[in-house]
Amino acid sequence: MNEPGKDFQFPQGFLWGAATAAHQIEGSPLADGAGPSIWTRFAHTPGMILNGDTGDVACDHYRRWQDDVALMRELGLKAYRFSVSWSRILPEGTGRVNQAGLDFYSRLVDALLENGIEPLLTLYHWDLPAALDDRGGWLNRDSADWFAEYGSVLYRALDGRVKKWVTLNEPWVVTDGGYLHGALAPGHRSRYEAPIASHNLMRAHGAAVQAYRAEGAHEIGLVVNIEPKYPASDSAADAAAVDRAHAYMNEQYLHPALLGRYPDRLREIFGDAWPQWPDADFDLIRQPLDFVGINYYTRSVTRADDSYPLNAGAVRQPLGTYSETGWEVFPQGLTDLLLWFKNTYGDIPVYITENGAAFFDPPVAEEGRIRDPLRIDYLRKHLRAIHDAIEAGVDVRGYMVWSLLDNLEWSLGYSKRFGIVHVNYDSQQRTPKDSALWYGRMIASHGRHL
Numbered sequence: 001m002n003e004p005g006k007d008f009q010f011p012q013g014f015l016w017g018a019a020t021a022a023h024q025i026e027g028s029p030l031a032d033g034a035g036p037s038i039w040t041r042f043a044h045t046p047g048m049i050l051n052g053d054t055g056d057v058a059c060d061h062y063r064r065w066q067d068d069v070a071l072m073r074e075l076g077l078k079a080y081r082f083s084v085s086w087s088r089i090l091p092e093g094t095g096r097v098n099q100a101g102l103d104f105y106s107r108l109v110d111a112l113l114e115n116g117i118e119p120l121l122t123l124y125h126w127d128l129p130a131a132l133d134d135r136g137g138w139l140n141r142d143s144a145d146w147f148a149e150y151g152s153v154l155y156r157a158l159d160g161r162v163k164k165w166v167t168l169n170e171p172w173v174v175t176d177g178g179y180l181h182g183a184l185a186p187g188h189r190s191r192y193e194a195p196i197a198s199h200n201l202m203r204a205h206g207a208a209v210q211a212y213r214a215e216g217a218h219e220i221g222l223v224v225n226i227e228p229k230y231p232a233s234d235s236a237a238d239a240a241a242v243d244r245a246h247a248y249m250n251e252q253y254l255h256p257a258l259l260g261r262y263p264d265r266l267r268e269i270f271g272d273a274w275p276q277w278p279d280a281d282f283d284l285i286r287q288p289l290d291f292v293g294i295n296y297y298t299r300s301v302t303r304a305d306d307s308y309p310l311n312a313g314a315v316r317q318p319l320g321t322y323s324e325t326g327w328e329v330f331p332q333g334l335t336d337l338l339l340w341f342k343n344t345y346g347d348i349p350v351y352i353t354e355n356g357a358a359f360f361d362p363p364v365a366e367e368g369r370i371r372d373p374l375r376i377d378y379l380r381k382h383l384r385a386i387h388d389a390i391e392a393g394v395d396v397r398g399y400m401v402w403s404l405l406d407n408l409e410w411s412l413g414y415s416k417r418f419g420i421v422h423v424n425y426d427s428q429q430r431t432p433k434d435s436a437l438w439y440g441r442m443i444a445s446h447g448r449h450l
């Protein structure tokens, strides 16, 4: 447990880094031959993003990437998780390669390596080429081939320099937000489309891993957002609600990827909207993985309700501490989740590929400081929770704080700040917050003085 003054020993080689995503930081979405993504289109659809914010400029990382790599080095990061914009590489989604797009990421990777920072590359962080959405997007079974083709273009260009690859970031959010509830691009609302999109995403994951095994020589994995579900009461109804919520978020993607089957509850949840899948699909989806990335933010105390389609919902905790996004700060949930993962799927290496929180950060003080003690407390407690899981035998190999920079929080626009580095969106000035300086000291001591 977390005895005060305990000397925390993280495993040798534990990878300390930070994470971002292309659409959230790059800006210049159509520069140098890039094609539009569904988020370029979604953002320019009135009413879809708070305050009419768009990713047209964001953190201007597409132009400021060299300064941002220098900043990562100054902070002492050892790794950087980023995503590639598919439509910069393949403007129509398939076929013609845009060399300028490839060159951007090739230069970024070289700069990271020159500065002793290991790149972790995510192929897909939600920004599907608009041209593929016009062909049905994730509802089209051809999406698996499209994605494998895209992956192969990047493997050939970057493998050897990039040694840790991620196929998908959070297929749950892509499906739940983009196809069931409609809050995220492409903004569909259909309980019939959601399972189809979800299944094709996992087929695409499997196809991209298969393509990597033919082309690449290093590591590839899947990133999921999972969240421990705790019953709001000891009633049978709440226990059943927990089972449904757990199957829908936590098992829906890990089961097919690692066990080659869906949890039974999904048929109960979706009813007549749950198709009969071909057995061969699970042979494609279930590919040996070198690691799984877990994005952890919060827990959910869950009760039965009449919400759609789960009939299960989260209950706010009166004594809980909440971040600006309304997520409870609950570090113990990360320990519980990691133990569940190991007990359910075995000793697969794990990276915490996202963990962080949005808090109201004060403006830049006169001396250029930004005091964000709540974020430091959040990060410290979650790193201690990871350490507890490691001591209990979970093979956690690294931690990527979300996020390096304040950035575009999807449909919430720029209203939420997750960065350990503040971004002034008018001047594009970067200011490391106290949490960035703290995290750098943490990395330098390898977590010893957590």
Ligand SMILES: CO[C@H](O)c1c[n+]2c([nH]1)[C@H](O)[C@@H](O)[C@H](O)[C@H]2CO
Binding pocket: 021, 024, 169, 170, 173, 225, 226, 295, 296, 297, 354, 402, 408, 409, 410, 418
């Ligand atoms: C529902 O929470 C998810 O685990 C989650 C949280 N987050 C994410 N996924 C995404 O991967 C990031 O792009 C978001 O910016 C980040 C913060 O919202």
